Amino acid sequence: MISLAGRDIQHDWGKYVFTGIGLGLLIGVTLTMAGVYRGMVDDGKALLDNSGAELWVVQKETLGPYAEPSSLNDDAYRSILAVQGVSQAANVTYLTMQVRSAERDVRAMVVGIASGEAGTPGWPSYLVAGRQITRSHYEAVADVAAGFALGDRVRIRRHHYTVVGLTRRMVSSGGDPMVFIPLKDAQEAQFLKDNDAVLQSRRRTSENPAFNRASVPGLLDAVITSQSRNPYVNAVLVRLQPGYASDDVAGSIERWQRLTVYTRPEMEGILIGKLIATSAKQIGMFLVILAVVSAAIVAFIIYTMTLGKIREIAVLKLIGTRNRTIASMIMQQALGLGLIGFAVGKIAASFWAPFFPKYVLLVPSDTIAGFFAVVVICMLASLIAIRAALRVDPADAIGG
Amino acid sequence: MSTGIRIEGLKKRYGEGDTAVDALKGVDMYVAPGEVVGLIGPSGSGKSTLLKCLGAVIEPTSGRMTLGDEVIYDNGWKIKDLRALRRDKIGFVFQAPYLIPFLDVTDNVALLPMLAGVPNGIARKRAVELLGALDIAHRAAGMPSQISGGEQQRVSIARALVNRPPVILADEPTAPLDSARALTVIQILHEMAHRYETAIIVVTHDEKIIPTFKRIYHIRDGKTEEEVGEGRVITGAEHG
C-alpha cells in the first residue's frame, strides 16, 4: 500500500510547505509571547540571583530595596556582621537614573557596591569582558544591554566613570541594565544632585540664622559638611555561614537590630508578586488569548485543507477505500502540517528572540508543551474534518 | 471463472406510506461474462436507482442479485463488507474519469489491488499490463493532469478492470465524447469484456453507440424490457 498522504503532499508540496510556514509563524509568535512572559519573571529572578545574597536587610517596615525606597545607616552592617550565622554583610545602594556617555543616554540601575574583593555580596558574579572594579572611585562595570564598551567614559550625576568591565543579564526587575560603581560614589550620586543644587542648598543653610551664628565660628561650615555627606544605603546584603537556616538568622537580625529582613523566597514573593505582578498578568492574559486564537486558526486551516479534498475523498470512497484509510490520510497530512509549523515556529522564535529590547526566555518546557498542543489541535481539527469528509455519500459520484 | 450478473424481481421503494415512490417494480436482468449490454431509459425511469443497486451503493427493497457465483442480495444483503464487494467485484466507469490527481497513472490503477492487500510491485505490474492492453502504456508515469481526456478515460477503464471484477458498470461513459472517441471507448469495452470475461452494463442514451450493442435493456417506469440490438461491429475505418 502506498502512502496516500505522502503522495498528496508531494503532488502539491509548495502549497503545503507554505501553509506550514504560515502556521509556523503564528506558532512562533505564540512561543515568543510565552518567552516574553518568562523573560519578565526571569528579570525579577535575575536581580535576586545577581545580588548574591541570601538575606536582604532593609529599613524597618518597608518592602525595599526594590519594591519600595529603603534607607539604612551605612554603619548598620557592622552590627549585622556580629550576628551569629552571618558570614558576609555588605552595603548596597540602588538608584534608577540616566547614565550618559558621548553617544548615548541610557536608563540604568546604578548599583553602589561595597569595596572588597570579588565575591562580596552585590558584586557582579561573572563578567563577559574586562575586570572587576579595583579603584575606590570613578570606575564602573556595566551590563552589555546598556550599550557601553570597555574604556567608555560615562557620566553619572557629577562625575565621570571609566567602564572597566562588562556583564550580561545583570538587569533590574524592569529590564534596565545595571551599572556597578563604588558605594561611596553611589551614595554621593543618590544624594548630591548637580552643582547648582549643591550651591542652592549651601545658600539656604547659610541664610538660616540657627546655623549661621557669628558667635560660633565654624558652625556653618560644620553644618554644610554634615549636610553634604550621605550616610545612608538602601540595603545590606547578607550571606550566611554554612549550616545556618536563613529564617533563623533573619529572625535574629530582626529582633536585635530592629530592621526588616527578607529571605530569598520572601524577596521573590515581593518582586514577582508585587513588582511585576501587573505587567506579568497583562502579558499572561494576552498570551492566553493568543494561544487560543492560534489554536483556532490552525484548526481552521486544517479543516479547510481537508474540505478542499472532498472530491478525491468521494472517489476514494467509491472505488472502495476504507474509511480508516481515508481518515489516516487526512490525519497524517494534518500532523505533518503541524510538525512543519512547529519546527518553523521554534526556529523563527529562536532567531528573532535576541532582537527584542527586553529578555525573551524560551524554555524547553514551553517548547514541549507547545509541541503537544500543536499535535493535539491538529488531530482534533483533522478529526472534525474527517467526520465531514466521511459523511460524503459516494453515491453522489454516480450521477442522476 | 465468473458467470456474469443476474437480477431477479428487484424492487426498490423510497419512503413510506402515502409518499412512497416505487422506483423499481421488479426488474429482471442477466448479463453473461464477456457480454456488453446497454441499459437505456429516460430520466426518472429508475435507471440511476438500478445502477446504484447493481453497484451495491444502495439497498434494494426486495429481490435477488447474483454476482458471479455468489448471491449478494436476497431480500437483504448477503455480503457483510459491501465496500470490499465494490472494490473487488464491481468496476465503475463514469462520465468523467475521476482519477486521483495526486497519483500517477500507474498508481491510479494500481491503487485498487493495493487496497485489497496485493503487494505494491504486483499491483503495479498488473496495472501496467492493463495500460498496455488499452494502448496507453506510454503514459504510465504521467500525472492525470498531463494526459488528454480520452487517455484519462482509458485509465479509468483500466482501473475498473484491474481487480478482474465479474461486472463493470459504465454510467454514460461516452457522454462528453465526440463520435469517433465514443466508438473507440465502446470498442475498448467490448475488447476488454471479451478478453477478461467481464460482464459490462453500459448505461447510455448516446445514439452513436447504441447500435453496437447486441442486447439492450430498456427500462421504463421501473420495469425492464429486453431487446435485441444491432450488434454492429466497429471497423477500423470508424475508429478515431
Added chain:
Amino acid sequence: MKRLPFQGRSMAFAAVLVALVALFAYVALRSGPLAPIAVTVATVQSRSVTPGVFGIGTVESRHRYRVGPTVAGRVKRLMVDVGDQVVAGQLMGEMDPVDLDERVRALDAAYRRSEATVREAELRREFAQTQAERYEQLLAVRSTSQEIVASKQQERQVADAALVATHAELARAGDDRAALVAQRKNIRLVAPADGLVIARDVDPGTTVVAGQTVVEIVDPSSLWVSVRFDQSSTLGLESGLPTQILLRSRRGEPLPGRVTRVEPRADAVTEETIAKVVFNSILDPLPPIGELAEVTVSLLATAPAPVIPNAAVQRVDGQSGVWMLVRGDLQFTPVTLGASDLDGNVQVRRGLSVGDRVVVYSAKALRARSRITVVDRIPGAAP
C-alpha cells in the same frame, strides 16, 4: 524521460524537509539549555604584581594660619587681601583699640603709684630699724624700759612686712600693665609666617568675636594632597612610597609624588585612612587649594606567584574560587587570594599552579555540569 520532472519535484521537497530538520536541530542544540555556554580561558602564569592603592584627595597647604583677635572687637583696618603675599611679622590689619590705650595709661599710673608706695615703705622701714637699734642701745644702759624696746622692735618687723607687701604690689601692677600691653599687641593682626593670603572673611568695620578668623594665610610652597584611601586596600601603605597624582585640572598629566605621612588616626565613620602626599617638584602655576586629585600609590612589587585576572574569581557555596578546565570539564577550585594590582591581576596563594587553565569570562553563570565551548571573545561583548 517522463520520470525526471517527478523525481526532480520530490527531490526539491525532500531538500526542503531536510533543511527544515537541520535548522530545527541547530536551533535546539545552539540555543536554550542544551546550548553550550561560551567561555574564555586563560592559562595561569607566575608573575609578580605591583599592588596599588587608589584614593581621592584634595590639594591642601601644610601650614594654615587663621589670624584673628583674641577678644571681641571691631576690625579697624585690613591692609591685605586675598592673593597677597605676606612675610612673617608683617602687619596685616588692626582691630579697633577702643579704650585699650587709656587703660594702659591708667595702669602706667597705677605702677608709678606702686613704685611710690614701695619707696614710702622703704623709708618707714629704715626709720623703724634706726629706732629699734637706738632703743636697744638705751636698754643696754638702762635708760628705757623693756616694753618700749619690744614695741620698737615690733614696729621694725611690721615695717619689714609692709615693704614686702609693697614690692609684691609693684610686681602685680607691672604684670597687669604687661598683660594689657600684650593684649594691645593683639589688636594688631600680624602675619605669623611667610605665606599667601587665601581668605579674608570680614571687611573693616565688622564686629568679630574672640577666636573668629579674619585673615587666613597658607604657605603655598608647602602644598600637599590630603588623600583618603579605603581601609580595605591599605595594607603596605607607608611613607616614602612613590605615587602618581592626577589633578582634576590636568587630566592627561600624571604628576610624580611620594607619600610623606600616613595619619595615625583614620576616619572611623567613612572607614578611610588618610595620608599626605607631596609633589616631587614645585608646580607652576600652583594648583588652587581644594582642587580634587586622584592619587595612585605604588606599593612594593610582590614576589612572583600564580596570577589570575580578577574577573575569574567566583563565589560558589560560600567559597571563593575559580572554575578550572580539567580535561574539558569544569571543576570549581577554591583558592586563597593574595596581593592584587589596580589592573585586575590578583595573585593566588593557594589552590592553583602555573599552567592551570581557568575560565575568565562566561556568557552565563556556570555550574559544575554546564556544557561549555571555549571561544576567544564572548559574543556580544565589545572587545
